[in-house]
Amino acid sequence: MDKHTVIEEAIxxxxxxxxxxxxxxxxPGTPFTLIEELLRQGQTDLTLIKNDANETxxxxxxxxxxxxxxxxxxxxxxxxxxxxxxxxDGSLEVSFFPQGILAEKIRTAGAGSFGFLTDIGLHSExxxxxxxxxxxxxxxxxxxxxxxxxxxxxxxxxxxxxxLTYRATAMNFCPLMAMAAETVIVETPNLVTPGSIAPxxxxxxxAFVSKVVKIDxxxxxxxxxxxxYEP
Amino acid sequence: MDKHTVIEEAIxxxxxxxxxxxxxxxxPGTPFTLIEELLRQGQTDLTLIKNDANETxxxxxxxxxxxxxxxxxxxxxxxxxxxxxxxxDGSLEVSFFPQGILAEKIRTAGAGSFGFLTDIGLHSExxxxxxxxxxxxxxxxxxxxxxxxxxxxxxxxxxxxxxLTYRATAMNFCPLMAMAAETVIVETPNLVTPGSIAPxxxxxxxAFVSKVVKIDxxxxxxxxxxxxYEP
Amino acid sequence: xxxxxxxKRAAHEITDGQTINLGIGVPTMLVNYLPADRDVxxxxxxxxLGAGRKASVATADPALIxxxxxxxxxxxxxxxxxxxxxxxxxxRAKLDMSVMGAFxxxxxxxxANWKIPGKFSPGIGGAMELAQKTKNILILCTHQDKHGNSxxxxxxxxxxxxxxxxxxxxxxxxxxxxxxxxxxxxxIAEGLTIEQVVQATDADLILGEEVRSF
Amino acid sequence: xxxxxxxKRAAHEITDGQTINLGIGVPTMLVNYLPADRDVxxxxxxxxLGAGRKASVATADPALIxxxxxxxxxxxxxxxxxxxxxxxxxxRAKLDMSVMGAFxxxxxxxxANWKIPGKFSPGIGGAMELAQKTKNILILCTHQDKHGNSxxxxxxxxxxxxxxxxxxxxxxxxxxxxxxxxxxxxxIAEGLTIEQVVQATDADLILGEEVRSF
Numbered sequence: 001m002d003k004h005t006v007i008e009e010a011i012x013x014x015x016x017x018x019x020x021x022x023x024x025x026x027x028p029g030t031p032f033t034l035i036e037e038l039l040r041q042g043q044t045d046l047t048l049i050k051n052d053a054n055e056t057x058x059x060x061x062x063x064x065x066x067x068x069x070x071x072x073x074x075x076x077x078x079x080x081x082x083x084x085x086x087x088x089d090g091s092l093e094v095s096f097f098p099q100g101i102l103a104e105k106i107r108t109a110g111a112g113s114f115g116f117l118t119d120i121g122l123h124s125e126x127x128x129x130x131x132x133x134x135x136x137x138x139x140x141x142x143x144x145x146x147x148x149x150x151x152x153x154x155x156x157x158x159x160x161x162x163x164l165t166y167r168a169t170a171m172n173f174c175p176l177m178a179m180a181a182e183t184v185i186v187e188t189p190n191l192v193t194p195g196s197i198a199p200x201x202x203x204x205x206x207a208f209v210s211k212v213v214k215i216d217x218x219x220x221x222x223x224x225x226x227x228x229y230e231p
Numbered sequence: 232m233d234k235h236t237v238i239e240e241a242i243x244x245x246x247x248x249x250x251x252x253x254x255x256x257x258x259p260g261t262p263f264t265l266i267e268e269l270l271r272q273g274q275t276d277l278t279l280i281k282n283d284a285n286e287t288x289x290x291x292x293x294x295x296x297x298x299x300x301x302x303x304x305x306x307x308x309x310x311x312x313x314x315x316x317x318x319x320d321g322s323l324e325v326s327f328f329p330q331g332i333l334a335e336k337i338r339t340a341g342a343g344s345f346g347f348l349t350d351i352g353l354h355s356e357x358x359x360x361x362x363x364x365x366x367x368x369x370x371x372x373x374x375x376x377x378x379x380x381x382x383x384x385x386x387x388x389x390x391x392x393x394x395l396t397y398r399a400t401a402m403n404f405c406p407l408m409a410m411a412a413e414t415v416i417v418e419t420p421n422l423v424t425p426g427s428i429a430p431x432x433x434x435x436x437x438a439f440v441s442k443v444v445k446i447d448x449x450x451x452x453x454x455x456x457x458x459x460y461e462p
Numbered sequence: 463x464x465x466x467x468x469x470k471r472a473a474h475e476i477t478d479g480q481t482i483n484l485g486i487g488v489p490t491m492l493v494n495y496l497p498a499d500r501d502v503x504x505x506x507x508x509x510x511l512g513a514g515r516k517a518s519v520a521t522a523d524p525a526l527i528x529x530x531x532x533x534x535x536x537x538x539x540x541x542x543x544x545x546x547x548x549x550x551x552x553x554r555a556k557l558d559m560s561v562m563g564a565f566x567x568x569x570x571x572x573x574a575n576w577k578i579p580g581k582f583s584p585g586i587g588g589a590m591e592l593a594q595k596t597k598n599i600l601i602l603c604t605h606q607d608k609h610g611n612s613x614x615x616x617x618x619x620x621x622x623x624x625x626x627x628x629x630x631x632x633x634x635x636x637x638x639x640x641x642x643x644x645x646x647x648x649x650i651a652e653g654l655t656i657e658q659v660v661q662a663t664d665a666d667l668i669l670g671e672e673v674r675s676f
Numbered sequence: 677x678x679x680x681x682x683x684k685r686a687a688h689e690i691t692d693g694q695t696i697n698l699g700i701g702v703p704t705m706l707v708n709y710l711p712a713d714r715d716v717x718x719x720x721x722x723x724x725l726g727a728g729r730k731a732s733v734a735t736a737d738p739a740l741i742x743x744x745x746x747x748x749x750x751x752x753x754x755x756x757x758x759x760x761x762x763x764x765x766x767x768r769a770k771l772d773m774s775v776m777g778a779f780x781x782x783x784x785x786x787x788a789n790w791k792i793p794g795k796f797s798p799g800i801g802g803a804m805e806l807a808q809k810t811k812n813i814l815i816l817c818t819h820q821d822k823h824g825n826s827x828x829x830x831x832x833x834x835x836x837x838x839x840x841x842x843x844x845x846x847x848x849x850x851x852x853x854x855x856x857x858x859x860x861x862x863x864i865a866e867g868l869t870i871e872q873v874v875q876a877t878d879a880d881l882i883l884g885e886e887v888r889s890f
Contacts, residue, residue, distance in 0.1 A: 025529070112763075112767025115366075121586075135345070207770040305799060309799065400724055455736050
């Protein structure tokens with residue numbers, strides 16, 4: 001039940017061509033240290049699933065800039081001009097979903113269901129007519145669940161069994177991805193013994209977690225970014 | 232934003248014929264005090280949605296025994312012989328779902344979706360052939376979302392805005408019902424000021440809660456039941 | 463200047479007790495125009511209810527941002543939650559109002575603010591669900607683009623974010639309401655005439671009973 | 677007596693590091709037959725991972741029960757969660773084993789344990805999802821009903837909980853494995869002969885290479 005492991009072994013589980021969900025809405029929740037190791041090990045042809053592309057030079061943008069990523073499934077990459085350019089020149093395939101729909105597709109996989117029925121964007125250009133069905137007297141869209149081989153994200157605190165808590169807005173997609181991916185690798189700066197996290201405050205129960213890696217989190221990615229606060 | 236109100240007014244919002252989700256798996260989470268007031272006010276023709284029927288003489292069983300309930304949507308009523316008898320003699324309509332499917336139907340309504348695709352019980356007697364579709368090369372069942380006019384449940388702690396936390400297994404269906412019902416009435420023995428509950432530990436955010444009622448919780452329903460512990 | 467006029471006017475739309483979402487960009491700046499005692503619950507789609515003003519270096523927490531990436535403060539009685547719950551809140555219409563920007567908005571209340579084909583397509587973000595599911599959509603935008611073309615149209619030309627979703631539009635020139643009869647001119651900016659506003663607007667404007675200045 | 681034999685034998689199926697669900701009734705009693713140092717994570721579908729033995733009056737908490745309604749203790753490293761997450765765990769096959777009772781189980785591994793039409797239909801509970809989605813289903817039941825009829829059948833007659841889901845069956849008379857070739861007799865209760873077990877069983881039993889006593 002002890003899932004604590006070293007980062008090299010955890011990331012070495014990932015083969016070329018893997019589908020990987022990456023936690024984080026912007027920086028909070030992004031597993032910068034796990035990403036760094038993935039960059040070092042150099043797995044290629046990856047499909048990444050993340051809310052955004054981080055910003056140029058940090059997080060998954062580094063994997064994309066390094067040519068390790070074949071496809072990005074995301075919701076908004078407006079804060080990363082470099083990745084927008086790579087998309088526009090055709091070197092990166094990008095697939096967009098509305099933010100809550102991406103979250104719900106992942107959560108639906110996490111619940112062991114195959115898809116859900118929605119009306120979001122039903123008559124917009126994001127909907128392919130073949131996904132629309134007539135059901136109970138109205139038109140609805142079938143949105144398929146989105147599974148992945150791996151999920152990588154950051155947790156503010158974890159015990160060695162893999163019970164997790166997230167800090168503030170670092171929660172975002174992480175608990176959903178934990179449920180949806182086959183193998184779930186978590187980095188945390190605060191690794192504690194089982195029993196240290198009150199069972200009522202656990203955000204992600206250990207059953208959804210495969211590997212826990214203790215990290216340092218002293219790098220600049222984990223610190224404040226300039227210009228994003230009031231002077 | 233202050234949702235604190237008196238129990239009489241909160242329960243008086245419920246008309247005859249309402250659909251009401253009731254929290255609780257067994258006793259924990261069951262809003263015994265709100266139910267008592269519903270018994271006193273006497274609304275009839277109710278459809279109740281609850282994991283179980285509590286046990287004879289307590290909780291929603293009292294509403295059923297009192298003839299206020301037309302229909303029960305549930306998953307298992309094996310611990311309540313009285314309600315099983317009322318079902319068998321035709322005086323109570325009962326509709327059963329697998330437990331996780333009932334939870335997921337409620338959660339799907341809570342997410343603002345219309346239904347989800349599942350294979351649970353696909354080829355069993357609980358599945359009507361009309362709900363099966365061929366989709367992506369396999370058969371799946373469309374399970375519709377389950378909405379309700381009201382949700383009533385117990386929270387271990389609440390602030391006056393309606394941020395809630397649950398204790399131990401009293402969580403069960405409560406956070407799902409909070410999302411799925413139009414009007415959500417919560418009883419709590421611990422009503423605190425906004426800011427008293429750390430934002431990371433909130434189980435149900437205030438946006439999903441309509442009314443908060445402070446209760447005494449000194450009655451025997453809130454205490455241990457005999458014979459359920461090791462002697 | 464025109465931005466400030468829009469924000470000052472928009473601040474009056476926010477009343478005590480509301481739960482609102484402020485879109486990335488100009489709408490987010492609205493926080494700074496609200497009276498300090500305005501008792502609102504601001505939702506940010508990355509998982510916050512109870513967002514406050516931008517944080518300072520001293521108060522900023524690297525794990526606490528709004529959907530635009532700025533470090534924020536929170537008010538007492540707030541909560542954090544995951545993205546599925548955040549959008550459940552949106553799709554279940556628990557927000558009283560969403561304040562959004564626009565590339566184009568038309569007299570039927572159609573809104574285009576997510577994509578300019580061939581020029582700007584960074585993704586959808588939360589806009590589509592907010593626009594489609596929030597009870598009241600308040601649009602804040604300049605009345606005309608930098609080439610002097612009206613953003614307030616008879617009919618949107620860009621891909622829509624959502625159909626017939628807009629309630630009210632506040633620009634640097636006017637306040638307009640989408641009604642079942644069409645787009646009603648309610649207020650004009652101080653110093654302008656009704657004729658000037660009509661002239662600058664592609665949409666058909668219905669003159670309200672009383673057109674006030676703001 | 678026969679119950680104790682089943683439970684004692686079943687306790688050997690639970691190994692360190694497993695995550696398991698114990699069904700209401702006999703399976704739940706298994707907790708008391710595990711060695712104190714057996715390092716398992718017990719799931720209860722009402723929203724617990726890390727359930728322990730039944731609580732005493734002194735340790736019982738009115739808000740902490742298992743799915744059968746008994747007050748329980750929890751182990752360090754446990755967690756509480758809502759019913760949707762609890763069944764997500766089940767449907768995503770995060771449990772290594774579910775231990776369940778049975779009215780009938782057949783040689784193809786079909787299981788009937790939720791309904792006896794016209795006699796017993798208290799509802800489905802969590803059984804259908806546990807049976808359909810858990811990797812290993814261990815059935816604990818008496819070999820025969822009180823009228824002496826075999827519960828281990830060629831073909832179930834009652835409405836199924838799930839098809840072809842059972843891995844192993846432990847009764848007061850035998851331990852049997854469902855294999856692709858059929859139902860294999862692995863062990864028989866001490867004091868019984870293979871013939872007696874075969875006699876008491878409706879299903880076709882394949883004799884394992886070595887049939888041991890337990």
